[in-house]
Amino acid sequence: MLLQQAVNGLVLGSVYALIAVGFSLVFSVLEIINFSHGAMLMLGAYFGLVMIGALGWGFLPAVAASALLVAAAGAIVERATIAPLRRREAPRVLALISTIGASITLEAAAQLVWGAQVRGYPSPLPPGGFTLGAARVTYLECAIMGIAAVLMIGLGLFVRLSRTGRAIRAIAQNLSAARLMGIDVERTIVTVFAVGSAIGAVAGMLTGAYFSFAQPSMGFLPGIKGFVAAVLGGMGSVVGAGLGGLLLGVVESLGGGLLSFEYKDAIVFGVLILILIVRPSGILGYDTGEKV
Amino acid sequence: MTAGLLVAGAIVVAAACPFLVGDQYILHVLIMWGIYAVLTLGLNVINGFAGQLSIGQGAFYGIGAYCAAILTTTIGWSFWLTPPAATALAAAVGMLVSLPVLRVRGIYLGMATFGFAEIVHVVLRSWEGLTKGVLGITGILPPIAFGIDFGTQDRFYYLVLAAVLLSVLFSQRIYQSSVGHALLAIREDELAAGLLGINTTAHKVAAFGAAAGLAGLAGSLFAHYLTYISPENFTSVESILIVTMLIVGGRGNTLGAVVGAGLLVALPELLRVVNVYRLLIYGLLLVGAAVFRPDGLVGRVGLARRRARPGAAAESGPVATRPENPLLRVEDLQVRFGGLVALDDVSFSVEGGEVYGIIGPNGAGKTTLFNAITGVAPVGRGRIQLGGLDLTGLAPYRRARAGVARTFQNIRAFAGMRAWETVEVGFHARLRRGGLAHLCATRAARAEAGAVRTAADALLRFVGLEKVADQLARNLPYGHQRRLEIARALATSPRLLLLDEPAAGMNESECEELIALIRRIRDRGVTVLLVEHHMQVVMAVCDRILVLNFGRPIAEGPPDAIRDDPTVNAAYLGTEIQSAAGAADHA
Numbered sequence: 001m002l003l004q005q006a007v008n009g010l011v012l013g014s015v016y017a018l019i020a021v022g023f024s025l026v027f028s029v030l031e032i033i034n035f036s037h038g039a040m041l042m043l044g045a046y047f048g049l050v051m052i053g054a055l056g057w058g059f060l061p062a063v064a065a066s067a068l069l070v071a072a073a074g075a076i077v078e079r080a081t082i083a084p085l086r087r088r089e090a091p092r093v094l095a096l097i098s099t100i101g102a103s104i105t106l107e108a109a110a111q112l113v114w115g116a117q118v119r120g121y122p123s124p125l126p127p128g129g130f131t132l133g134a135a136r137v138t139y140l141e142c143a144i145m146g147i148a149a150v151l152m153i154g155l156g157l158f159v160r161l162s163r164t165g166r167a168i169r170a171i172a173q174n175l176s177a178a179r180l181m182g183i184d185v186e187r188t189i190v191t192v193f194a195v196g197s198a199i200g201a202v203a204g205m206l207t208g209a210y211f212s213f214a215q216p217s218m219g220f221l222p223g224i225k226g227f228v229a230a231v232l233g234g235m236g237s238v239v240g241a242g243l244g245g246l247l248l249g250v251v252e253s254l255g256g257g258l259l260s261f262e263y264k265d266a267i268v269f270g271v272l273i274l275i276l277i278v279r280p281s282g283i284l285g286y287d288t289g290e291k292v
Numbered sequence: 293m294t295a296g297l298l299v300a301g302a303i304v305v306a307a308a309c310p311f312l313v314g315d316q317y318i319l320h321v322l323i324m325w326g327i328y329a330v331l332t333l334g335l336n337v338i339n340g341f342a343g344q345l346s347i348g349q350g351a352f353y354g355i356g357a358y359c360a361a362i363l364t365t366t367i368g369w370s371f372w373l374t375p376p377a378a379t380a381l382a383a384a385v386g387m388l389v390s391l392p393v394l395r396v397r398g399i400y401l402g403m404a405t406f407g408f409a410e411i412v413h414v415v416l417r418s419w420e421g422l423t424k425g426v427l428g429i430t431g432i433l434p435p436i437a438f439g440i441d442f443g444t445q446d447r448f449y450y451l452v453l454a455a456v457l458l459s460v461l462f463s464q465r466i467y468q469s470s471v472g473h474a475l476l477a478i479r480e481d482e483l484a485a486g487l488l489g490i491n492t493t494a495h496k497v498a499a500f501g502a503a504a505g506l507a508g509l510a511g512s513l514f515a516h517y518l519t520y521i522s523p524e525n526f527t528s529v530e531s532i533l534i535v536t537m538l539i540v541g542g543r544g545n546t547l548g549a550v551v552g553a554g555l556l557v558a559l560p561e562l563l564r565v566v567n568v569y570r571l572l573i574y575g576l577l578l579v580g581a582a583v584f585r586p587d588g589l590v591g592r593v594g595l596a597r598r599r600a601r602p603g604a605a606a607e608s609g610p611v612a613t614r615p616e617n618p619l620l621r622v623e624d625l626q627v628r629f630g631g632l633v634a635l636d637d638v639s640f641s642v643e644g645g646e647v648y649g650i651i652g653p654n655g656a657g658k659t660t661l662f663n664a665i666t667g668v669a670p671v672g673r674g675r676i677q678l679g680g681l682d683l684t685g686l687a688p689y690r691r692a693r694a695g696v697a698r699t700f701q702n703i704r705a706f707a708g709m710r711a712w713e714t715v716e717v718g719f720h721a722r723l724r725r726g727g728l729a730h731l732c733a734t735r736a737a738r739a740e741a742g743a744v745r746t747a748a749d750a751l752l753r754f755v756g757l758e759k760v761a762d763q764l765a766r767n768l769p770y771g772h773q774r775r776l777e778i779a780r781a782l783a784t785s786p787r788l789l790l791l792d793e794p795a796a797g798m799n800e801s802e803c804e805e806l807i808a809l810i811r812r813i814r815d816r817g818v819t820v821l822l823v824e825h826h827m828q829v830v831m832a833v834c835d836r837i838l839v840l841n842f843g844r845p846i847a848e849g850p851p852d853a854i855r856d857d858p859t860v861n862a863a864y865l866g867t868e869i870q871s872a873a874g875a876a877d878h879a
Binding site: 031033080081084085089090092093095096097098101104105106107109111181199224228260262265266269272273276280 | 581
């Protein structure tokens, strides 16, 4: 029972980690919350559904194509709703409103195109799995954890080693100084949104496959949970997003299984508040104290 | 005057609405506008005024609604008791929650409040014994009093209108009183506000309570209006919607809160004509509002009290007090940040009425010394005493109340406040009447507010800013902002004034003015501690000078002695001091 809950938590947590990293990367460069990220999950899930269902593609090609399309969508959202605020030097809280607007717009568009009803989602793998002690793990769950692990490690290496990754870290330290050093800040920011959204699209397809459904509003709750995971782990850190995601998944699953299923979301947010009070900058975040 | 007429006109139109509008549906939309206006006015207190992001207003809305619903359906309380009870309960829960939660800031605070709202939602859904769970509570009695049934829509409308007017009045009283000025100061710069002697925690908790209380009031109205509530009325979507209303209307602006609520209640209804494109257009309009009107439709500073400048009032302000000796005594002070020792073995004392200079190369620890004295930097070892009172370990705002005021090296004027507001807020810690008296504008509080105004005007004249009193601090030129900081610090009636590089970036003639200003401050009986790189200023005004190098004192004495001190010259100063003696400019 305990082991089963822990395994379920890790599966859920892998998906949360993928969502969290999108929030976290954006926050690290711009210090804003991108509320439209949940809509990216939903778009990814639907694009994938179209390719698998209508075009008859396999799951992996569909994941890749959907990620590319959603990367473009993320870049467009940044250009249309966040870049103008930056140019006007508007307070950061405005990004909350403009990205909520973007999110509502995208959900409404999805509803117009694909309808408001719940749709079934295909699983890429046959049902079945294997037992691990007292816990049962399906092939799909293994695939979800595997895909998440590969993507998170890849992204971590990208941020740490690549030229663009170095630019991202420089902007996270000081945007205007990075610009003065000749870094193409605008391009890097768009890249961050594209990459974060692409990974969000994968998370969306995995969510769809795991829960076997898609719906225009499906991104909202996972989006919120992904954000919580990012805060838990410490904003701006890929490793933090991974840890935060797994922690959140396990807390939710164990709390729901052992304490009370009804109160599982209350437990999740209770842990969030506790961690914020004890360590306001998350587990791996560093405190940027005020300089006088 | 015209503003008063506009408000009166708006009230008349609002009161006439049920007669003008026969349509029940439109009346319903107006009632919902009123309920959301109260919610948004509440959020405006904590977010617009105090600058704390709360995405949890929906929780207190729900608490108020359920409080009213449970009290009427289970123990049969009448309508006239439930809204006060709902308001009080929500305010109490709000203050209780804010105590731990307000330790976090910015979006993290937003997230913590959002999390709280989610928890409340889950509790409403799951605690079936109390809330009847997902089924919700039905059969909530409509308000009946004096034989009049307020359950009909056009009568209930007047109840909501009364609640809105009350909330607007409350909000405007906060904005125009000393309490509101303190909240604005916290919004603009919490640290600087604390160093004026404002108890920032108490103010934030009270503001959170006020915001939650108004949400509770709105909730009780909602419950009695619909007579049926369920947890789904109080989801996180509500909390986000209320934040959106405030930002779209205009943060920090009473009118903005009302307008924003109206717009976002009415918009989805108006967009019904375009049916399937409704949400699409709604989303796009939100994006447009954020991008094109970042300060909100009404703007951030609206309904502001513009005041007539009084004529020549008598010069007042701090009067010469009995000099205490020594006024400031620093003993064996050590400050360290991790392994870095920023200050070590620092001991000195300052006589009352003195201008005491602190110089040294960059990184010598001068600003850290100021931070230690004002309570911003942690003291590792040693003691700081002001006129016999041990400051070590006191909170920054308590030190300010004990008589320590300061200015900042990198300017921290309250950018979004007017010059006169900035100076008036400096008097906050010296007010005799409490915040409640000022909110209610009792006779004594009004008299005190008038005295503060006169004194603030005198201080603005003292630093030569009387002509720009109505300007926002952010629109003032650099030199003016520095002088505004000095006036703000003087408003706290300090015994000891700490000036951190006041001459930075000033030209020769501005330096001359500054020298004269510092002398006039000293002549008022205020002891001055001056950190400055500008040797012309230091040599001209200081009675004694302490030289720091690498966090340790290397010399102390009158300007002439320091100028000729070989250790000091060797440390770094030699050529500069010689040239300053010849009045050459070093900039």
